[in-house]
Each structure stands twice: as structure tokens, then as C-alpha cells.
Amino acid sequence: MSGPRSAKDFFRPLAVGAPTPLTEIPARPSRAIHFFDPSNPKMAAKIPDMVGTVDVLLGNLEDAIKADNKVAAREGLVQIARQTEGLGGPAAKTQLWTRINSLDSPWVLDDLTTLIPAIGDRLDVVMVPKVQGAEDIHYVDRLLAQLEAKAGLTRPILVHAILETARGVANVEEICGASPRMQGVSLGPADLAADRRMKTTRVGGGHPGYLVRGDRDVDNPDAPRPSYQQDLWHYTIARMVDACAMHGIYPYYGPFGDIADVVACEDQFRNAFLLGCVGTWSLHPKQIAIANRVFSPSVEDVAHARRVVAAMGDGTGAVMLDGKMEDDASLKQCLVMVELAEQLAAIDPELKKQYDAIEVQA
Numbered sequence: 001m002s003g004p005r006s007a008k009d010f011f012r013p014l015a016v017g018a019p020t021p022l023t024e025i026p027a028r029p030s031r032a033i034h035f036f037d038p039s040n041p042k043m044a045a046k047i048p049d050m051v052g053t054v055d056v057l058l059g060n061l062e063d064a065i066k067a068d069n070k071v072a073a074r075e076g077l078v079q080i081a082r083q084t085e086g087l088g089g090p091a092a093k094t095q096l097w098t099r100i101n102s103l104d105s106p107w108v109l110d111d112l113t114t115l116i117p118a119i120g121d122r123l124d125v126v127m128v129p130k131v132q133g134a135e136d137i138h139y140v141d142r143l144l145a146q147l148e149a150k151a152g153l154t155r156p157i158l159v160h161a162i163l164e165t166a167r168g169v170a171n172v173e174e175i176c177g178a179s180p181r182m183q184g185v186s187l188g189p190a191d192l193a194a195d196r197r198m199k200t201t202r203v204g205g206g207h208p209g210y211l212v213r214g215d216r217d218v219d220n221p222d223a224p225r226p227s228y229q230q231d232l233w234h235y236t237i238a239r240m241v242d243a244c245a246m247h248g249i250y251p252y253y254g255p256f257g258d259i260a261d262v263v264a265c266e267d268q269f270r271n272a273f274l275l276g277c278v279g280t281w282s283l284h285p286k287q288i289a290i291a292n293r294v295f296s297p298s299v300e301d302v303a304h305a306r307r308v309v310a311a312m313g314d315g316t317g318a319v320m321l322d323g324k325m326e327d328d329a330s331l332k333q334c335l336v337m338v339e340l341a342e343q344l345a346a347i348d349p350e351l352k353k354q355y356d357a358i359e360v361q362a
């Protein structure tokens with residue numbers, strides 16, 4: 001519990017008649033959060049066919065939407081949410097999220113006061129950019145409660161913060177615990193790089209200059225020396241993962257701007273997956289398949305995890321499998337994999353077929 005509310009009030013609605021906050025954030029699959037510009041007719045036309053092929057469709061209202069198109073994007077999102085079957089709401093396979101404009105912009109109030117009455121029953125998560133501290137979440141929290149009460153909504157809309165300022169990173173733990181609405185956090189590497197005065201101009205991903213070099217050979221000073229590129233985002237992602245895990249919410253990577261470089265995109269996504277993230281963003285249709293592949297445990301990993309679960313019986317003690325020690329703690333690691341596979345199999349028939357075909361070896 002953090003923020004100005006006392007423990008006993010933390011799970012009380014912030015407006016009379018607003019839905020009761022959830023005590024646990026549902027683990028809905030969200031491997032790819034696919035961004036689209038609702039004011040772009042070509043993109044909007046593609047949305048109905050994308051439903052069911054991607055876990056989350058996000059109507060973006062903030063950066064990447066031209067100032068002249070802010071109203072058209074907001075209105076376009078309302079139309080899409082109303083007209084698209086199977087998009088958004090608790091039973092939908094594809095969730096509907098939006099990214100509202102930043103809290104210091106002239107557009108954000110109209111974003112919320114338009115979207116919640118019009119499509120609040122379909123909107124699953126509101127992504128808030130450039131969150132600096134718990135006070136930003138408290139502002140959105142109260143406003144959402146007032147709008148939900150006025151609209152007669154029965155299910156609370158969840159909130160997702162983007163980590164894209166140095167102050168936001170410094171406050172990430174209090175941001176994650178600022179409201180029972182907090183669903184998760186994503187990395188915003190472009191704004192964050194600018195705010196920190198990092199010297200990369202890329203939208204996410206590595207940089208060839210950020211490396212570790214192999215030792216100098218004193219006997220052969222001119223010999224070529226290997227170098228290994230490092231992950232510029234490792235510290236921030238790891239910190240975000242800890243803050244989210246501590247508060248029972250979900251961490252996500254974010255954008256990978258080099259759309260043409262599908263190899264490095266997959267590597268960056270996989271680093272985030274291995275560190276604990278549950279998903280990432282997709283900016284272009286071709287990044288969806290990459291995200292779905294990376295954020296679904298491999299058949300080999302699930303097979304191994306199930307084998308450990310079977311071998312561990314009541315879950316205590318230690319056993320040897322293929323020369324490796326397995327015990328209570330490694331069983332927990334395997335249960336993370338098995339539970340994720342079950343959640344994904346429930347919504348992805350192709351994955352279910354692959355996971356069901358696994359035969360657990362003794």
C-alpha cells in the first residue's frame with residue numbers, strides 16, 4: 001500500500017457508484033499490444049481482421065498522432081470500438097486498450113471524458129504516458145472513478161503506465177502501487193533516452209557503441225579483439241520487472257522502432273521475456289508474429305517444466321534429472337512456465353495443439 005489512502009480505504013471506490021476495485025489483476029494474455037492510429041483510414045480498415053490474431057489492440061491518441069488529427073483519432077477509436085465484433089470487454093479474446101495523451105497536454109481531459117461514457121464498457125486498459133510519480137496515477141484514478149460512476153459502468157477500467165522519464169524510473173515502485181487499477185508498466189525507450197540525455201537516437205534496441213571488449217593481448221597488441229554489444233535497457237527493464245512483481249502487476253518491453261530489423265527485434269523481445277516481461281508492443285503488423293512467438297514458452301521449455309513438476313511429486317525435496325538438481329525452488333520456476341502455457345493455450349488453439357502433444361518423459 002502506498003499513496004495518500006489508508007490501507008482500509010485502498011480497495012474502496014474513489015467515487016460514489018463507481019465499480020469496486022479489483023484485488024487482483026487478471027492474468028489475461030497480452031503478448032503483443034498492437035498500436036494503431038484510429039485517424040488513419042488504412043490502418044483502421046485493417047482492425048476488424050486483426051481481432052483474434054493479436055492479444056491487445058491499442059488505439060493510440062498520443063505521440064505518433066499529428067496534432068491536427070487528435071480529435072479524429074479519438075472519434076475514430078469510438079467508432080472502431082462500437083463497430084468491431086469481439087474487441088474489448090472481459091470475455092473478448094482481443095482486448096481493447098488506448099494510450100491517452102499526456103497529462104500536461106490540452107487533449108487528455110477530452111480523451112477521458114469522451115471515451116469513458118462512449119466505450120467504457122469495451123475499454124480494458126488506459127495507458128498513461130510519461131508518468132512521473134504516484135500523483136499522476138492518483139489523478140487518473142479519481143477521474144476514472146467519477147466517469148465510471150456517471151456512465152454506470154460495472155467493471156473498473158485498468159491503468160497502465162509508461163516509464164519514460166528519469167523521475168518515473170526513480171519512482172517506479174510507488175507508481176506500481178499507487179492504485180488497485182494498476183495493471184502494468186511498459187518501457188518508453190525514446191522519451192526516456194531523451195529525458196536522461198542518453199546519446200542514442202534509436203527507438204529501443206541496442207547500440208553498437210555500447211559494448212564490452214575482450215582483453216588486450218600484451219604479447220600481440222595488434223591482434224583483433226572481440227567485442228560484445230550490451231543491452232542498453234537491461235537496468236531499466238530489470239528494475240521495472242521487480243517493481244511490477246512486488247505489486248502483483250505486469251511488466252512489458254515497449255516499442256522496437258527498426259521495423260525492418262526483425263532479427264534484432266526478436267532478440268530485444270526475448271531478453272525482456274527472459275527477464276520477466278509478459279509482453280511487448282507491436283508497431284507494425286509484422287511485429288505481431290514475432291511477439292506472439294517470443295512471449296509464448298517454447299514446447300521444449302514446457303515439456304521440461306512438466307517433467308520437473310511430475311518428478312517432484314509433492315513439491316518438496318530434491319531430485320536429479322539429466323544430471324541436474326531440481327528442488328522446491330526450481331519447481332516454482334517450472335510452474336511459472338506451466339501456468340503461462342495454460343493461460344495461452346486457453347486462447348490460442350494452435351499453441352494448445354502443440355502443448356497438448358507433449359508427452360511427459362519419466
Ligand SMILES: CC(C)(COP(=O)(O)OP(=O)(O)OC[C@H]1O[C@@H](n2cnc3c(N)ncnc32)[C@H](O)[C@@H]1OP(=O)(O)O)[C@@H](O)C(=O)NCCC(=O)NCCSC(=O)C[C@](C)(O)C(=O)O
Nearest residue numbers: 035036042043046063064164188189190191255283284285
Ligand atoms: C511505422 C509506420 C509509420 C509504417 O507505416 P507504413 O505505412 O509506412 O508501413 P508499410 O509497411 O508500408 O505498411 C503496410 C500496410 O500496413 C498498414 N499498417 C502499418 N502499420 C500498421 C499498424 N500499426 N496497424 C495496422 N496497419 C498498419 C499500412 O497502412 C499499410 O496498409 P496498406 O497495405 O493498405 O497500404 C506505421 O507502421 C505506424 O505508424 N505504426 C505505429 C507507430 C506508433 O504507434 N508509434 C507510437 C508508439 S512508439 C512510441 O510512442 C515511443 C514511446 C514508447 O512513447 C517512447 O519510447 O517514448
Ligand SMILES: [Mg+2]
Nearest residue numbers: 063164188191
Ligand atoms: Mg513516448
